[in-house]
Amino acid sequence: MIRNIVFDIGMVLVEWTPLEWLTKRYGPEKGKALWLATVESPFWKKHIDLGYLTEEEIFDASVAGSPELAGEIREIQGCWYEIFRPIPGTSQLAERLADAGFRLFYLSNFPREAFLY
16 A cells, blocks of 8 residues: 655656746846756756755855856845746645645755755
8 A cells, every 4th residue: 555655856846947037037148058058057966966065055066166267156046946836736635645645755866955845
């Protein structure tokens, strides 16, 4: 009998479309440059999933790697949770499953601070 259900967070419970968000906010050229300097950078890909760096350390590394985008990267740091948008219906599904007695767990590579959002 199934008693436990594990949800991923990104693209299951919340949308995770940073390139789209950055492009809407900064335009196609600068949005893509910021995407490459942050969430798509080799540093992020290597270190963010390991969970030992704070968000501040992650953004500091992005600024160090792309100083010409420092202002925009710091701006993103202050509002990047806006990227996470609930996928319609998923939170209601999770509530129904919990009400039915299932134990729910979440699996994600989001930084610790993102869970507080």
